[in-house]
Amino acid sequence: MMRRHFRYSAGLTFCLLLLFSGSLALAEDTVCLQCHAALEGRLSAPVSAWQTSIHAQNGISCPDCHGGDPTDFAMAMSPARGFLGVPKYGEVPAFCGRCHVGVKDDYLNSAHGKALNSGGPQCVSCHGNHGVQQASLELINPTACSRCHEFGRAAEIKTAMGETDRMIAGLRTELASLARLGIRVREIEGEAFALRNDSHRLFHTVEVEKVRKETAAFQQRGDGIGGEIGAIQDELGDRKLIGVGVVGMLLLISIICFLIRKTYQQDEDAQRQSSED
Numbered sequence: 355m356m357r358r359h360f361r362y363s364a365g366l367t368f369c370l371l372l373l374f375s376g377s378l379a380l381a382e383d384t385v386c387l388q389c390h391a392a393l394e395g396r397l398s399a400p401v402s403a404w405q406t407s408i409h410a411q412n413g414i415s416c417p418d419c420h421g422g423d424p425t426d427f428a429m430a431m432s433p434a435r436g437f438l439g440v441p442k443y444g445e446v447p448a449f450c451g452r453c454h455v456g457v458k459d460d461y462l463n464s465a466h467g468k469a470l471n472s473g474g475p476q477c478v479s480c481h482g483n484h485g486v487q488q489a490s491l492e493l494i495n496p497t498a499c500s501r502c503h504e505f506g507r508a509a510e511i512k513t514a515m516g517e518t519d520r521m522i523a524g525l526r527t528e529l530a531s532l533a534r535l536g537i538r539v540r541e542i543e544g545e546a547f548a549l550r551n552d553s554h555r556l557f558h559t560v561e562v563e564k565v566r567k568e569t570a571a572f573q574q575r576g577d578g579i580g581g582e583i584g585a586i587q588d589e590l591g592d593r594k595l596i597g598v599g600v601v602g603m604l605l606l607i608s609i610i611c612f613l614i615r616k617t618y619q620q621d622e623d624a625q626r627q628s629s630e631d
C-alpha cells in the first residue's frame with residue numbers, strides 16, 4: 355500500500371514537473387516574453403493577458419503582431435529589425451487585418467469601418483487586445499454595444515445569427531450520430547463546415563438587411579444539407595426493414611425445415627417399429 359502510494363506521488367510529481375517545464379519553455383520562448391514578464395504595469399500586463407488568449411494557443415506571439423527580433427535582447431525592439439511599435443487607434447484594423455484579411459475587408463466596408471475616425475469601434479474595442487478569446491455571439495451584448503448607440507439593431511443581428519448557429523449545431527449532431535454508425539458523411543460534414551464559416555464571417559458587415567437576407571439563404575443551404583441527412587436516415591430505415599424481413603424469412607424457413615424433419619422422423623420411427631414387430 356505504502357509503495358503504491360509512493361509510486362502515485364512520484365508519478366504525479368513527474369507529471370507536474372513536465373507541465374511546469376512545458377509552460378516555462380513556452381514562457382521563455384522569446385526575449386520579448388523573458389524581458390516583459392520581468393517588467394511592471396503596462397509593460398508586463400500584456401504577457402499575462404496574452405497567455406490566456408486564443409493567439410497564444412495558436413502560437414501567435416508578441417513579434418507576430420509587433421514585429422521585432424525575438425532572439426536578440428539588445429536589438430529586439432529596433433525598427434531596423436522590423437519592430438512596428440504600438441498601433442494608433444485608427445491603425446488597428448490594418449494591424450490585425452494582416453492575418454484576418456476577410457474580416458478586415460468586411461469591417462472596412464461597414465458602417466463601423468467607415469466611422470473608424472469619427473467614433474466607430476475597431477477590432478480591439480470588441481475583442482480586446484492581448485486577451486483575445488474565441489469569438490462568439492456573446493460578444494454582442496448591451497454592455498459592449500450600447501456604449502455608442504441603441505442595442506435594437508444589434509439584437510436583431512444576434513437573433514438572426516443565433517438561428518443559423520442553432521441550425522448548424524443540429525445538423526452537426528445528426529452527422530455525428532451517423533458517423534458513429536460507421537457511415538461516411540465526410541462530404542456533408544464539409545458542407546456544414548463551409549456553411550458555419552460563411553455564417554460566422556457575416557457579423558462584421560453589421561448590416562441588418564444583409565444579415566436577414568443571408569440568414570434566409572443560410573437556412574436554405576441548411577435545409578439542403580438536412581435533406582441529404584434525411585435521405586441517408588431513410589435508407590438506413592429501409593435497410594433495417596429489409597434486415598428484419600430477411601431474419602423473419604430465415605426463421606420461417608428453419609421452422610418449416612424443422613417440422614418437415616420431425617414428420618420424416620416420426621414416419622421413420624413408425625416404420626422401424628412396425629418392422630421390429
Ligand code: HEC
Pocket residue numbers: 384385386387389390393397416417420421422423424426427428430431439440
Ligand atoms: C531587454 C528588455 C526588453 C526586450 C528583450 C523587449 N522589450 Fe519591449 N519594452 C521594454 C521596455 C523597457 C519598454 C518601455 C520603454 C520603451 O518603450 O522603450 C518596452 C516597450 C515595448 C512596447 C511598447 C512600446 C511603446 O511605444 O509604448 C512594445 C509593443 C514592446 N516593448 C514589444 C516588444 C517585443 C515584440 C519584443 C520582442 C521582439 C520586445 N518588446 C522585447 C523592454 C524589452
Ligand code: HEC
Pocket residue numbers: 386387390396397400401404409414415416417418419420440441442443446449478483484486
Ligand atoms: C494579437 C496581436 C498582439 C499580440 C500577440 C501582442 N500584442 Fe501588444 N498590442 C497589440 C495592440 C493592438 C496594442 C495596442 C493597444 C490598444 O489599442 O489597446 C498593443 C499594445 C502593447 C503595448 C502598449 C501597452 C500600453 O498600455 O501602452 C505593449 C507594451 C505591448 N503591446 C506588448 C506586448 C507583448 C510583450 C506581447 C507578447 C506577450 C504582445 N504585446 C503581444 C497587439 C498585440
Ligand code: HEC
Pocket residue numbers: 408409412414418419449450451452453454477478481482483486487488489490
Ligand atoms: C500574425 C497573424 C495574426 C495577427 C496579426 C492577429 N491574429 Fe487573430 N488569429 C490568428 C490566428 C492564427 C488565430 C487562430 C486561428 C483562427 O481561429 O483563425 C487567430 C484567432 C483570432 C480570433 C478568434 C477567431 C475564432 O475563430 O473565434 C480573433 C477574434 C482574433 N484572432 C482577433 C484578432 C485581433 C483583434 C487582432 C489584432 C489585435 C489579431 N487577431 C491579430 C492570427 C493573427
Ligand code: HEC
Pocket residue numbers: 446447448450451454457458461466475476477478479480481489490491493494515551553554555556557558
Ligand atoms: C463591433 C464589434 C466588433 C468589431 C469592431 C470587430 N469584431 Fe470581430 N467579431 C465580433 C463578433 C460579435 C464576432 C462573432 C461573430 C459570430 O460568432 O458569428 C466576431 C468574430 C471575429 C472573428 C472570428 C470569425 C470567424 O470566422 O469565426 C475574427 C477573426 C474577428 N472577429 C476579428 C476581427 C478583426 C481583425 C477586427 C478588426 C478589423 C474585428 N474583428 C472587428 C465583433 C467585432
Ligand code: HEC
Pocket residue numbers: 465466469472473474475479480493494495498499500501502503507508511560561562
Ligand atoms: C465605439 C462606438 C461603437 C460601439 C462600441 C459599437 N458601435 Fe455600432 N455603430 C457605431 C457607429 C459610429 C455607427 C454608425 C452610425 C450609426 O449607424 O449609428 C454604428 C452602426 C451600427 C449598426 C448599423 C449599421 C447600418 O448599416 O445601419 C449596427 C447594426 C451596429 N452598429 C451594431 C453594433 C454592435 C452589434 C455592437 C457591439 C458588438 C456595436 N455596434 C458597438 C459605433 C459603435
